[in-house]
Amino acid sequence: MTNQRNQSDSPRQKSGKAIGKSNAKPSWSYLVRIFFLVLAFCVSSCIDQIEFPLNLGDERLIVSGQLTNLNEPQYVYLSETTSADREPIFTGGYFTINDLPRPVSNASITLVSSEGGAWGYSEREPGTYVLNSFPGVKAGVSYSISISVAGRTYRSEPEMMPQVIGSDEVSYSFDRGVFKDQPETAFISVHTEVTLPEATGGYYLRWDVDEVYYWNLTFFPNPFNKPPPDCYVFGFPDPERITLLNGDLLNRPGGQSSQTVAERVIDQSFLSRHYFNVKQLSISKASYDYWSKVRELVNNTGSVFDAPPAPIRGNLSNVADPGEVVLGYFEVARAKVTRIYTTKADVPFFIEEVCTYAPDRNINSYPRTCLSCSEFKNSTGVTPPWWFDQ
Numbered sequence: 001m002t003n004q005r006n007q008s009d010s011p012r013q014k015s016g017k018a019i020g021k022s023n024a025k026p027s028w029s030y031l032v033r034i035f036f037l038v039l040a041f042c043v044s045s046c047i048d049q050i051e052f053p054l055n056l057g058d059e060r061l062i063v064s065g066q067l068t069n070l071n072e073p074q075y076v077y078l079s080e081t082t083s084a085d086r087e088p089i090f091t092g093g094y095f096t097i098n099d100l101p102r103p104v105s106n107a108s109i110t111l112v113s114s115e116g117g118a119w120g121y122s123e124r125e126p127g128t129y130v131l132n133s134f135p136g137v138k139a140g141v142s143y144s145i146s147i148s149v150a151g152r153t154y155r156s157e158p159e160m161m162p163q164v165i166g167s168d169e170v171s172y173s174f175d176r177g178v179f180k181d182q183p184e185t186a187f188i189s190v191h192t193e194v195t196l197p198e199a200t201g202g203y204y205l206r207w208d209v210d211e212v213y214y215w216n217l218t219f220f221p222n223p224f225n226k227p228p229p230d231c232y233v234f235g236f237p238d239p240e241r242i243t244l245l246n247g248d249l250l251n252r253p254g255g256q257s258s259q260t261v262a263e264r265v266i267d268q269s270f271l272s273r274h275y276f277n278v279k280q281l282s283i284s285k286a287s288y289d290y291w292s293k294v295r296e297l298v299n300n301t302g303s304v305f306d307a308p309p310a311p312i313r314g315n316l317s318n319v320a321d322p323g324e325v326v327l328g329y330f331e332v333a334r335a336k337v338t339r340i341y342t343t344k345a346d347v348p349f350f351i352e353e354v355c356t357y358a359p360d361r362n363i364n365s366y367p368r369t370c371l372s373c374s375e376f377k378n379s380t381g382v383t384p385p386w387w388f389d390q
Contacts, residue, residue: 063328068335074131078104103127107149114142157315159332164197165282168338186266186349203247204288209262213274231373237264242295282334
């Protein structure tokens with residue numbers, strides 16, 4: 001079964017395909033996803049925790065950041081790998097020792113342009129920094145970031161925003177079969193029919209996909225017949241997938257190319273409207289080479305969660321110690337977002353409704369996610385501004 005109801009950030013077409021781009025804040029899982037790809041790695045900006053064991057023997061800075069043309073908050077995420085003798089942290093009500101990357105706070109981050117402009121980032125939460133008062137990317141101007149933390153200074157290689165980008169016609173299909181070694185599994189695949197830029201080579205494309213779905217909390221009878229609050233949950237449907245396209249290998253200006261950009265299992269999140277936000281990124285050759293190495297490593301090891309034989313260097317370095325390995329990448333990219341959603345009626349498989357109220361059902365028998373939206377790590381009661389555009 002295939003569907004092509006979709007939205008993009010181009011003007012509304014006569015066909016009624018609505019448009020929009022996500023203003024949702026990228027979550028920590030986006031950071032961790034990128035970080036873990038870097039190590040074995042390491043949204044519309046969206047939300048984001050993936051557990052990934054590290055055994056690097058020392059602590060290394062991890063940087064994940066992106067500057068785009070989209071009218072949305074621009075973020076840089078800082079973290080560091082952990083060593084065997086790391087002090088325990090207090091989390092979940094108790095102290096624990098783990099080897100997950102940990103957020104880096106109290107850093108000073110500045111975006112610098114080749115014209116001499118400088119704009120600071122402020123720390124919104126531990127390890128998450130948002131750009132302040134930035135007027136927007138200028139054509140022909142290169143940008144880099146400077147990071148000062150714990151007496152050390154790091155800088156990224158300057159990048160200029162690419163001028164060309166393609167467009168996406170997004171669709172989805174449902175299937176049942178072997179999915180990530182699990183037989184008889186119902187899953188959805190998200191595809192794009194890409195219209196290539198009107199250029200002969202010299203461009204490089206990458207796709208990010210995030211998801212947002214509405215979660216129906218249990219509606220318990222009450223004297224005022226007041227429904228539970230809205231609940232929107234953000235995430236990444238297929239964080240291990242790295243979809244790339246090298247325009248140098250194609251000689252088809254304005255031609256077509258088909259890509260599968262995400263796959264994920266069908267679950268209760270498909271009981272209501274479930275959006276997939278497909279972001280096409282036009283990136284630099286250096287960024288493309290970086291992500292190609294990451295993808296090669298992932299394909300060779302079979303999973304982004306496998307420990308790498310060696311870290312992949314990004315485009316950041318320690319000013320005073322160029323030999324220090326800094327993980328991650330700060331890229332300047334032209335972006336275009338296309339959205340598509342499913343509803344329960346689109347799904348050809350049975351999905352159990354776990355949160356439906358029953359008068360003889362004890363409240364303790366409901367999953368905690370049926371009672372409170374905050375049980376989801378990346379959730380909000382605020383409706384995304386583009387939710388009803390279509």
